[in-house]
Amino acid sequence: MHQLTYGDIKAAGDRIAGRVRPVAVAPLDVAGGEVWAALELLQHTGSFKARGAQNFVRAHREAGTLPDAGVTIASGGNAGLACAWAAQEQGVRATVFLPANAPAVKVARLRGYGAEVRLAGREYAEALAACEEFAASSGALASHAYDHPLVAAGAGTLLDEIRRQLPSLDTVVVSVGGGGLFAGVATAAREHGVRTVAVEPEGSQALHAAVAAGRPVDVPVDSVAADALGARRASAAALWAARQDGVRTALVADSEIVRARRLLWEGHRLAVEHAASTALAALTGGAYRPAEGERVCVVLCGANTDPGTLA
CATH class of the missing domain: 3.40.50.1100 (Rossmann fold)
Structure with missing residues (x-):
């Protein structure tokens, strides 16, 4: 297995420069610390992918x-x-x-x-x-949805873009399915001393299971976010990233995912898919509690959803 490096992410950044939309960040009105959103839902095709x-x-x-x-x-x-x-x-x-x-x-x-x-x-x-x-x-x-070094490296370019706008970033929060976004972002975050919080639905916890078993293993999938976070097995790169210093993991209930999605719509008029609100649910549901003064950025990773379900 090719071990993902920050050099891979820098090379990806050079390769895709001008061909993807630079991520915008905006403050979020949620309790606890200074919380920002990385609006990757505005990316081409509607997601970080x-x-x-x-x-x-x-x-x-x-x-x-x-x-x-x-x-x-x-x-x-x-x-x-x-x-x-x-x-x-x-x-x-x-x-x-x-x-x-x-x-x-x-x-x-x-x-x-x-x-x-x-x-x-x-x-x-x-x-x-x-x-x-x-x-x-x-x-x-x-190609692969998440388990490929070129795919994970491309996803990791997001972190450097966030840091250019939030140079004193302490923590980045990402949702996890198979782990491509997490592996890339965590690799870049580690380079800069930024903590990564990896958030999974309780009903789709491939990364948690891999960490517990010491290797990627198959898990059952049953979550409201399964259309995007429904990988049965996490990548080896994601498991490696999860074992590094500065990484935290969290599980959130479907009810919290749904609530966070509605908060984003009602409070900010952001229509996101459940995979995106999974990351925010770690904060709004208390699975991750920022310290006082901690600067946190939550990645809102996608918007390919039916807006009618928010009415």
Whole structure:
């Protein structure tokens, strides 16, 4: 396994500069400390995944390793959107595998980016198996929703952008599914002495299980945020990052995730998906309590949701 380094993240930042939207930060009115939001929900394709996808596709373009068959990925939705967008920019085909229960809004947007969409199984793991079989038979380049160093490095570019606006940042809070965002952000945060808090739903805790077992293991998935945080197994890179100094983990109930999402809508008119409000739920629900004067930034990682569910 390639061990993710800060050098990988710096290289990714150079590679995707000008091709992703720099993250905006804004204060949040929540109890405890000085809390800011990183508005990555405003990113291309509606989530942070655009960073990793752009880094992955451009790195292969630079290396001359983008095949005629294009790229393929299995995704709960957001990584597929990002891969399709990045592939379209480079003029290559994208074939995206999703679980059959993926939100209709994500399926429609994928097709809008020109991707071929294939539905397989009920969970991400089943879509991944179908994707791997397709890659082997077609010659398409297989990307990954989270478990790839180029994808995690692209996600990690977010931390340096946050620090440019909040240079005295103490803590960054991120939600965790398979751990690509967490691994990248934690790697960059460690370089700067910033604490990382990794937040998972109680019903989808692949990282917690990996830490307890000492290795990535399969877990059951049952959470309101499972469409984006539904990985059955955390990446080895995420487990490695979780074991480093300056990293905290937290679990939050679905009820807290739903409440935090509604707070963002009612208090700030931010329509986020449940995966994004999972990070905030650690603060609003008390799973992570900032110290007095602690400067905290919560990553609001995506907005691919049905706004009608906020009415």
